[in-house]
Amino acid sequence: xxxxxxxxxxxxxxxxxxxxxxxxxxxxxxxxxxxxxxxxxxxxxxxxxxxxxxxxxxxxxxxxxxxxxxxxxxxxxxxxxxxxxxxxxxxxxxxxxxxxxxxxxxxxxxxxxxxxxxxxxxxxxxxxxxxxxxxxxxxxxxxxxxxxxxxxxxxxxxxxxxxxxxxxxxxxxxxxxxxxxxxxxxxxxxxxxxxxxxxxxxxxxxxxxxxxxxxxxxxxxxxxxxxxxxxxxxxxxxxxxxxxxxxxxxxxxxxxxxxxxxxxxxxxxxxxxxxxxxxxxxxxxxxxxxxxxxxxxxxxxxxxxxxxxxxxxxxxxxxxxxxxxxxxxxxxxxxxxxxxxxxxxxxxxxxxxxxxxxxxxxxxxxxxxxxxxxxxxxxxxxxxxxxxxxxx
Amino acid sequence: xxxxxxxxxxxxxxxxxxxxxxxxxxxxxxxxxxxxxxxxxxxxxxxxxxxxxxxxxxxxxxxxxxxxxxxxxxxxxxxxxxxxxxxxxxxxxxxxxxxxxxxxxxxxxxxxxxxxxxxxxxxxx
Numbered sequence: 001x002x003x004x005x006x007x008x009x010x011x012x013x014x015x016x017x018x019x020x021x022x023x024x025x026x027x028x029x030x031x032x033x034x035x036x037x038x039x040x041x042x043x044x045x046x047x048x049x050x051x052x053x054x055x056x057x058x059x060x061x062x063x064x065x066x067x068x069x070x071x072x073x074x075x076x077x078x079x080x081x082x083x084x085x086x087x088x089x090x091x092x093x094x095x096x097x098x099x100x101x102x103x104x105x106x107x108x109x110x111x112x113x114x115x116x117x118x119x120x121x122x123x124x125x126x127x128x129x130x131x132x133x134x135x136x137x138x139x140x141x142x143x144x145x146x147x148x149x150x151x152x153x154x155x156x157x158x159x160x161x162x163x164x165x166x167x168x169x170x171x172x173x174x175x176x177x178x179x180x181x182x183x184x185x186x187x188x189x190x191x192x193x194x195x196x197x198x199x200x201x202x203x204x205x206x207x208x209x210x211x212x213x214x215x216x217x218x219x220x221x222x223x224x225x226x227x228x229x230x231x232x233x234x235x236x237x238x239x240x241x242x243x244x245x246x247x248x249x250x251x252x253x254x255x256x257x258x259x260x261x262x263x264x265x266x267x268x269x270x271x272x273x274x275x276x277x278x279x280x281x282x283x284x285x286x287x288x289x290x291x292x293x294x295x296x297x298x299x300x301x302x303x304x305x306x307x308x309x310x311x312x313x314x315x316x317x318x319x320x321x322x323x324x325x326x327x328x329x330x331x332x333x334x335x336x337x338x339x340x341x342x343x344x345x346x347x348x349x350x351x352x353x354x355x356x357x358x359x360x361x362x363x364x365x366x367x368x369x370x371x372x373x374x375x376x377x378x379x380x381x382x383x384x385x386x387x388x389x390x391x392x
Numbered sequence: 393x394x395x396x397x398x399x400x401x402x403x404x405x406x407x408x409x410x411x412x413x414x415x416x417x418x419x420x421x422x423x424x425x426x427x428x429x430x431x432x433x434x435x436x437x438x439x440x441x442x443x444x445x446x447x448x449x450x451x452x453x454x455x456x457x458x459x460x461x462x463x464x465x466x467x468x469x470x471x472x473x474x475x476x477x478x479x480x481x482x483x484x485x486x487x488x489x490x491x492x493x494x495x496x497x498x499x500x501x502x503x504x505x506x507x508x509x510x511x512x513x514x515x516x517x
Contacts, residue, residue, distance in 0.1 A: 032454040033429040236428070236455050307432055307452050330431035330454050337432075361434070361450060 004049025005141050005210035013232050020235055021114035023050040028234040035237035036332040039196055042228030043147030045217055046238060052116025053140040053204060054123060054133060057106040061131035065099065065107055067277050068126035070260060070269040076101040081172045081193055085268055086119055091259040091282035095119050095250055098193055100174045108174075108189070108204070110142075112250045126278055141210035145217060146200030146241075149228055153221045154190070154201055157181055157213075166190070171199075181209075181216035188213070195238065197245025197375060243327050243338065246299065246373030252310060252326045253297060253340055261286050262295040262345070264372075295323065296345040299374060301338055302328075302358060304366035308339035313359040314367075322347050325358065331374060338374045339367075394513055395420060396487050400503055401512035402445070404461035407487065410503065417463055418491040419451065419482065422516045427453040430482040435460075435471045435492060442466050442495060444502050449492075451482070464502050466495035 001024045010017065015026035026047065028035065038044050056065055062074030071084040081100045087093055095115035100108040111119040120135040127133055145154055151167065158166045159178040166177060174191040186209045194200035205213055221230035233241075239249070248254050253263055260269050261283070269283050286294070302308050308328035313321045328339030339358070343350065350356075350369045357364035399407040405423035409416045424430065432452040442448050442462040449460040471493050475481060482490040507515065 027455070028428060031429050033431075036454075240454060305432070306434065307457065309457055330452070332454065 002050070004047055005207040006047045006049060006143075006214050009211060009214055010047065010232075015232070015234060018235070021050060021112075023113055025050060026232070026234040028236045029232050032234070032236040032240060033332045034229075035231065035233045036240050038229035038231050039147045039198055039233060039237065039241055040333055041148070042225055043145060043149040043153060043200075043221065043230050044196075044233035044237070045214070045221070045231070046144040046146065046233050047214070048142040048144055048202070049207075049210065050113035051142050052111035052113060052119060052135065052137040053142065054109040054111060054116070054120050054135050054137070055106065056109060056123060056127070056131050056133050057103075058131040059105055061105055061107055061127075064123075064127040064131040065109075066273075066275050068123050069097070069099070070277065070279065070283065071099070072270045072273055072275070073099045073101060073107050076107075078103060079173055079175055081174050081191060083268060085254075085260055085265070086122055087259065087279035087283065088256065089279060089282065091279040091286055092256040093250075093254045093258055093260060093263075094122060094256060096248065096254055098191075100189075100191060102174065102176070102189070115250060122278075139207055141205050141207050141213075142202060143205070143210065143213055143217070144194055144200060144202045146194045146196040146198045146233075147230075148199060149221075149225050149230065150198075150200045153217060153224050153230065154203075156220045156224055157216055179213065179216070181212045184209075184212055186213060195245075195247055196241040197247070197373065198241075239327075240329050240332055243329055243340070244331055244333055244373065244375045246340075248297070248340075249327060253342070258295060258342070259283060259286050263297045263342075292345050292348055294345050295342050296348055296350070297326070297372075298341050298343050298350045299338070299370045299372035300325070300328075300341055300356060300358065300367050301336060301370040301374075302365060302367045303336075306358075306360035306365045307337040308341075308358040308360065308365075308367065314341045314343060315357050315359075315364070316347075317355050317357050317364070317366075319357075333375050338370070340372070395422075395509040397509045399487070400463065400506035400508065401515075402461060402463040402506055403515060404445070404463075405516075406461060406463045408463045408503070408506065410497070410500070413497050413500065414469065415464060415466070415495050415497055416491050417493050417495060418486055419460070420512070420516075421486045424483045424486045424490070427451065427456070427458060427483075429454050430479045433475045433479050433482065433492065435475070436468055438468050438470060440468045442468065442493075444499075444505070460492070462495075463506055464495065464497060465499055466497045468493050469496050470494040
């Protein structure tokens with residue numbers, strides 16, 4: 001199993017470690033609910049060293065990405081980011097991505113740990129020599145700080161002359177910045193992105209700096225957080241946070257058998273450009289078939305007794321099975337069970353408040369359709385729906 | 393950490409506290425810790441029959457759902473209704489306020505098939 005540069009830090013903090021996509025990762029430190037609430041009321045620190053970072057550069061890199069992905073990274077301004085997807089020839093989702101334009105001729109593509117090799121290989125093949133594609137995942141660490149106090153905590157480590165620029169970073173923006181951590185200078189790529197539904201940042205540094213940055217942020221947080229919680233957050237709370245925010249997870253909501261249109265993310269696909277792109281013909285045809293074709297992703301609130309889990313069947317009361325739960329949990333913020341389900345779009349519309357049933361241990365348990373995201377984001381500029389809205 | 397000496401334990405991490413022909417059952421501190429934050433407990437109705445080592449309900453944490461296995465056979469006399477509004481009690485006090493069921497034992501000889509505290513601690517060491 002692979003380990004991130006912060007493995008020993010997790011053990012020191014008493015984390016429970018689990019296998020996640022071949023990586024030995026912290027699933028929880030203090031407890032999922034406590035960690036979840038810390039991010040919603042203060043801030044939390046995440047080791048995301050398992051994620052894939054792939055740099056694509058060169059004069060034709062923009063065109064190569066426009067061909068390789070469903071969106072048009074060439075249209076991004078330098079210092080901006082977009083949520084995107086990479087699909088196969090028939091439009092099936094290979095991964096969901098965040099793409100940052102770092103410089104005129106340089107983009108960073110961040111992929112899920114489980115898909116990193118697939119994405120790097122596909123980018124290389126689709127660029128076919130027109131751009132330089134380098135998988136930097138093994139030498140890059142990614143640390144996220146998320147929550148309402150995250151800006152103040154991170155700012156305290158930023159070189160003084162860059163703090164104004166740091167505070168000016170908008171949602172889905174990115175900049176190279178210099179940090180001072182216990183006397184040492186660290187160069188980092190800092191992006192205002194995240195996967196929690198809170199305002200927050202994702203920080204990319206070389207592995208050699210990961211421990212210093214992690215410890216520096218924990219120390220800064222303990223002095224700055226001023227009574228609000230600030231702590232390390234495991235993958236357990238990362239999952240409940242993203243689900244409340246309505247953000248999809250590859251392997252659950254997103255799969256190769258589904259197109260972006262089957263999961264309510266058709267807007268991520270840029271069909272209104274003259275370019276050719278992999279999966280473009282299939283996705284154009286799919287878009288033309290409309291919303292009642294294929295599958296649709298529906299938000300569910302369980303009103304009866306029990307929690308809807310991944311794989312459980314969903315139906316209208318007494319009706320035929322319409323599909324299955326893709327992710328489900330007890331929502332720590334709402335205090336009741338929530339779920340996303342992959343349902344037959346032919347049975348749409350699914351209107352909020354409409355009754356459904358989830359089969360829990362063989363019994364039909366009362367549920368209802370509910371709007372997604374499940375929680376509204378309180379941070380001023382941060383949007384729970386960022387992944388959905390920032391597609392262009 | 394050693395488990396309470398006055399209880400008997402199953403390998404599926406349930407405990408039983410016997411007094412006469414009645415018993416209280418619950419899950420161990422080890423099990424509660426492994427589960428993490430308990431958010432839902434699905435218990436059988438009063439009057440239901442339990443069979444030793446068979447599934448009688450389910451316990452859900454934020455992360456996962458686990459079956460509950462009865463350490464003994466019997467019929468349910470009472471269930472801990474407090475858990476429907478405060479399931480986290482199972483984490484806070486697994487051997488006390490976080491009990492699950494009170495049961496009328498149907499066969500006290502079954503207790504011989506359970507572990508004592510030392511045996512259970514060895515199992516979970």
